[in-house]
Amino acid sequence: MSDATEATVRAEARAWLEANWNPDLGLIEWRNMLAESGWGVPAWPEEWHGRGLPEALAAVVEEEFQEIGAVGVAKAGIRLLAAATLLEHGSQLHKEKFLRRILTGEDTWCQLFSEPGSGSDLAGATTRAELKGNKWLINGQKVWTTSAHHADYGLLLARTDWDVPKHKGLSYFVLDMHQPGVEANPLRQMNGHASFNQVFITDAEIAPEFQVGELGEGWAVATTTLMHERRRADGLRTWARGSDRPGRAYDEERAEIATVMEPYKWYPQRAGRVDLVLPRAEATGKIDDPAARQEIAKLLTLSKAAEWTARRARAAQEQGRPQGPEGSLGKLIASHVARAAAHVHTLIAGADAMLSGEDGPLDGTIAEILISAPATSIAGGTDEIQRNIIAERVLRMPKEPRFDTDRPFREVPKNTVS
Amino acid sequence: MAFSFSDEQEEFRAVLRRFLEDKSPTSEVRRWMETEAGWDRETWRRLNQELGLTAIHIPEDYGGQGFGFVELAIVLEETGRALLCAPYFASTALAATAIMNAGDEDRKRALLPDIAAGESVATLAFTEDNGRWDPSGVELTATPADGGYLLDGAKSFVLDGHTADLIVVLARLPGSSGDQGLSFFTVSGQAKGLERRPLRTVDQTRKQARLTFDAVPAEPLGAMGEAAEPLARTLDQAAVCLANEMVGGAERLRQDTMDYIGMRMQFGRAIASFQAIKHRAADLLVEVELAKSAAYYAAAAAAEDSEDLPAVASLAKACAADAYMHTAIEAIQLHGGIGFTWDNDTHLWFKRAKSSEVFLGDPSHHRELMMQRWDAPAEGAVA
Numbered sequence: 111m112s113d114a115t116e117a118t119v120r121a122e123a124r125a126w127l128e129a130n131w132n133p134d135l136g137l138i139e140w141r142n143m144l145a146e147s148g149w150g151v152p153a154w155p156e157e158w159h160g161r162g163l164p165e166a167l168a169a170v171v172e173e174e175f176q177e178i179g180a181v182g183v184a185k186a187g188i189r190l191l192a193a194a195t196l197l198e199h200g201s202q203l204h205k206e207k208f209l210r211r212i213l214t215g216e217d218t219w220c221q222l223f224s225e226p227g228s229g230s231d232l233a234g235a236t237t238r239a240e241l242k243g244n245k246w247l248i249n250g251q252k253v254w255t256t257s258a259h260h261a262d263y264g265l266l267l268a269r270t271d272w273d274v275p276k277h278k279g280l281s282y283f284v285l286d287m288h289q290p291g292v293e294a295n296p297l298r299q300m301n302g303h304a305s306f307n308q309v310f311i312t313d314a315e316i317a318p319e320f321q322v323g324e325l326g327e328g329w330a331v332a333t334t335t336l337m338h339e340r341r342r343a344d345g346l347r348t349w350a351r352g353s354d355r356p357g358r359a360y361d362e363e364r365a366e367i368a369t370v371m372e373p374y375k376w377y378p379q380r381a382g383r384v385d386l387v388l389p390r391a392e393a394t395g396k397i398d399d400p401a402a403r404q405e406i407a408k409l410l411t412l413s414k415a416a417e418w419t420a421r422r423a424r425a426a427q428e429q430g431r432p433q434g435p436e437g438s439l440g441k442l443i444a445s446h447v448a449r450a451a452a453h454v455h456t457l458i459a460g461a462d463a464m465l466s467g468e469d470g471p472l473d474g475t476i477a478e479i480l481i482s483a484p485a486t487s488i489a490g491g492t493d494e495i496q497r498n499i500i501a502e503r504v505l506r507m508p509k510e511p512r513f514d515t516d517r518p519f520r521e522v523p524k525n526t527v528s
Numbered sequence: 529m530a531f532s533f534s535d536e537q538e539e540f541r542a543v544l545r546r547f548l549e550d551k552s553p554t555s556e557v558r559r560w561m562e563t564e565a566g567w568d569r570e571t572w573r574r575l576n577q578e579l580g581l582t583a584i585h586i587p588e589d590y591g592g593q594g595f596g597f598v599e600l601a602i603v604l605e606e607t608g609r610a611l612l613c614a615p616y617f618a619s620t621a622l623a624a625t626a627i628m629n630a631g632d633e634d635r636k637r638a639l640l641p642d643i644a645a646g647e648s649v650a651t652l653a654f655t656e657d658n659g660r661w662d663p664s665g666v667e668l669t670a671t672p673a674d675g676g677y678l679l680d681g682a683k684s685f686v687l688d689g690h691t692a693d694l695i696v697v698l699a700r701l702p703g704s705s706g707d708q709g710l711s712f713f714t715v716s717g718q719a720k721g722l723e724r725r726p727l728r729t730v731d732q733t734r735k736q737a738r739l740t741f742d743a744v745p746a747e748p749l750g751a752m753g754e755a756a757e758p759l760a761r762t763l764d765q766a767a768v769c770l771a772n773e774m775v776g777g778a779e780r781l782r783q784d785t786m787d788y789i790g791m792r793m794q795f796g797r798a799i800a801s802f803q804a805i806k807h808r809a810a811d812l813l814v815e816v817e818l819a820k821s822a823a824y825y826a827a828a829a830a831a832e833d834s835e836d837l838p839a840v841a842s843l844a845k846a847c848a849a850d851a852y853m854h855t856a857i858e859a860i861q862l863h864g865g866i867g868f869t870w871d872n873d874t875h876l877w878f879k880r881a882k883s884s885e886v887f888l889g890d891p892s893h894h895r896e897l898m899m900q901r902w903d904a905p906a907e908g909a910v911a
């Protein structure tokens with residue numbers, strides 16, 4: 111498709127959508143058509159449900175979906191991280207079994223990485239995978255696992271060797287969540303939602319073919335997942351919003367949002383809802399307050415510059431040039447935006463910032479921003495870890511001396527977890 | 529006394545801290561915050577019988593202990609630290625203070641002893657739906673009728689307004705505006721025509737209510753139309769009180785966070801051993817200590833009724849609010865994922881920091897007031 115231009119892609123996508131989109135189709139039926147035609151994920155390879163288009167042209171296709179109002183493939187949650195990881199490291203079997211059902215929304219995924227004893231230090235995972243006969247037996251505990259209570263499959267990082275340094279003893283698996291040894295208990299968050307879970311894994315089984323990547327190479331596979339997660343950090347704003355049009359496909363999409371996508375309901379708020387700042391400032395009259403104006407202007411500057419930085423990163427990628435440092439900054443910037451937005455929303459709300467639920471501004475949306483924003487700088491790798499990554503990988507500053515990577519994992523000091 | 533506490537004051541603080549650690553652990557805080565009332569009469573009674581907290585800054589002539597704002601500030605620093613669920617700020621810091629500032633002699637004699645004894649829980653209703661913290665926002669009217677007054681209008685953000693026995697209400701006389709015509713009244717919590725609705729609040733540990741008044745009979749507290757001055761005084765003193773309560777909360781969060789990072793291991797070592805974390809801890813200490821200095825200085829200024837009280841009250845309020853909010857944000861961040869959970873206690877203080885940030889006016893409001901009130905340097909003082 112190297113001869114594709116914006117004009118040809120736009121015309122082709124529009125023609126296909128006009129010929130095929132029908133809001134009265136069933137959601138899965140429609141998404142299967144998308145998976146078959148390649149228009150649902152045009153940047154994916156042609157042999158796996160895509161059209162092999164560069165990201166820039168995929169964005170053009172997205173615009174055509176918006177234009178005609180067509181429902182897209184299932185996007186929210188961990189599923190696209192799973193897809194990206196499997197496209198890169200998965201076997202033929204993995205791709206056949208999982209990719210299409212990820213796009214149709216038939217399967218929901220979760221990310222079983224963090225544990226009570228290891229969050230920032232993911233490579234310190236102590237969930238064990240042991241080969242017993244022709245099965246992997248999994249034992250351990252995961253935590254903060256978003257959506258585990260809805261998930262069909264989990265991306266699992268587990269230790270297969272305790273006698274080598276920590277990064278070398280990990281392997282990566284796909285865990286079937288529907289089995290007796292897997293128990294997911296939702297944990298309530300400070301914003302009142304319970305979207306993440308504690309997951310207890312006791313003698314759960316995995317067939318050897320559901321190992322992803324080589325034995326002991328789990329860290330490299332996990333790094334792929336994390337890279338995609340961190341890159342998408344600034345995309346959180348648009349999650350979990352459906353259309354209000356009539357039609358079976360829309361109805362089913364709304365039902366999906368209300369159920370499997372329910373855990374992500376508050377995600378736009380956690381990103382800070384910069385879109386609400388000017389309307390709120392107008393509505394409250396704070397737009398005329400010089401002190402507030404300065405803070406609003408600072409926030410809008412940050413948010414716009416963040417958007418343009420992401421565009422620069424994408425543009426470099428599209429032109430096939432090596433990405434500059436701008437590509438690694440998005441996650442950290444997203445934290446700055448969320449925090450600044452919470453501050454500005456407080457300033458605009460004044461006394462009303464104390465009120466929540468139906469008594470609060472915008473039916474509690476502002477309150478939800480204030481008590482959700484702290485998640486942004488923790489989830490998906492904390493700000494401190496992002497800073498370390500930027501310093502060591504982008505700026506190539508000398509690494510901190512480490513005491514945990516030069517010896518068998520067995521001998522590394524750990525948290526004592528009850 | 530602006531820069532140190534006496535031995536007696538330190539002793540008092542220690543007793544109080546032990547009492548609150550015993551009576552108001554976070555398990556109790558969580559229990560009371562889930563209730564609509566938000567506090568428990570029995571604990572309240574013991575607090576006052578055993579420690580005389582509600583009497584602290586009320587003169588002995590009115591049944592109080594006759595201490596001043598420094599001692600009141602100590603109590604608030606400790607209740608803020610413990611996140612005590614009680615109408616203490618409403619009744620003692622706000623209502624009793626307003627009555628002392630604005631009340632006629634006979635009304636003070638009638639009202640203060642019960643408040644001092646903790647028998648009567650009072651609150652101050654001054655802010656309205658517009659959320660303004662200055663007299664220009666007051667629209668509730670007091671209309672003369674049959675030798676008394678009837679109140680009409682609404683008040684909002686009233687601390688413990690749905691449970692208070694006595695409500696001190698700021699109203700204006702018909703046809704007045706700005707500082708003119710402002711008057712304080714008292715109304716029984718059970719008065720006819722008064723409707724009280726608890727508000728849903730971000731901070732569940734301090735309850736608020738919206739009150740609507742429909743021809744509610746009210747008794748004047750002091751001189752009619754003369755409330756502007758005592759109100760301004762009350763708000764300055766209240767800002768000092770809140771600043772001290774906030775530094776108590778900030779210090780507690782800071783210490784809890786230090787404990788956590790000292791214990792939590794990642795990468796084979798305590799996270800407190802990372803220089804990035806040490807620098808943050810050092811910065812937080814600086815920020816909280818600065819806020820404490822401001823809050824203590826302001827408490828002394830209130831106790832001495834110093835001329836610079838209005839300016840330093842606003843300075844302390846803004847400084848403490850910023851320090852508390854920043855400490856709360858850092859506390860969650862340094863706890864990582866567990867800091868974002870409901871079961872971890874950090875969010876309880878985070879939410880108190882958020883509501884205290886805007887209650888009585890946000891930091892930018894107070895910085896503006898501070899600049900208006902700051903004495904210009906004498907001419908020629910600056911080259």
Ligand SMILES: Cc1cc2nc3c(=O)[nH]c(=O)nc-3n(C[C@H](O)[C@H](O)[C@H](O)COP(=O)(O)OP(=O)(O)OC[C@H]3O[C@@H](n4cnc5c(N)ncnc54)[C@H](O)[C@@H]3O)c2cc1C
Nearest residue numbers: 221223224229230254255256489490492494861862864865
């Ligand atoms: C809303 C939400 C959703 C999440 N969803 C998932 C999910 O679906 N799947 C999943 O696996 N995980 C998930 N997480 C977990 C998240 O990835 C971890 O919370 C995060 O990586 C931090 O780990 P931790 O909680 O163990 O904190 P810790 O690692 O204990 O960190 C505590 C503090 O120490 C700091 N710190 C740690 N190491 C260093 C260092 N070397 N230098 C400086 N500072 C350091 C951290 O930055 C932090 O401030 C989620 C978290 C949240 C809040």
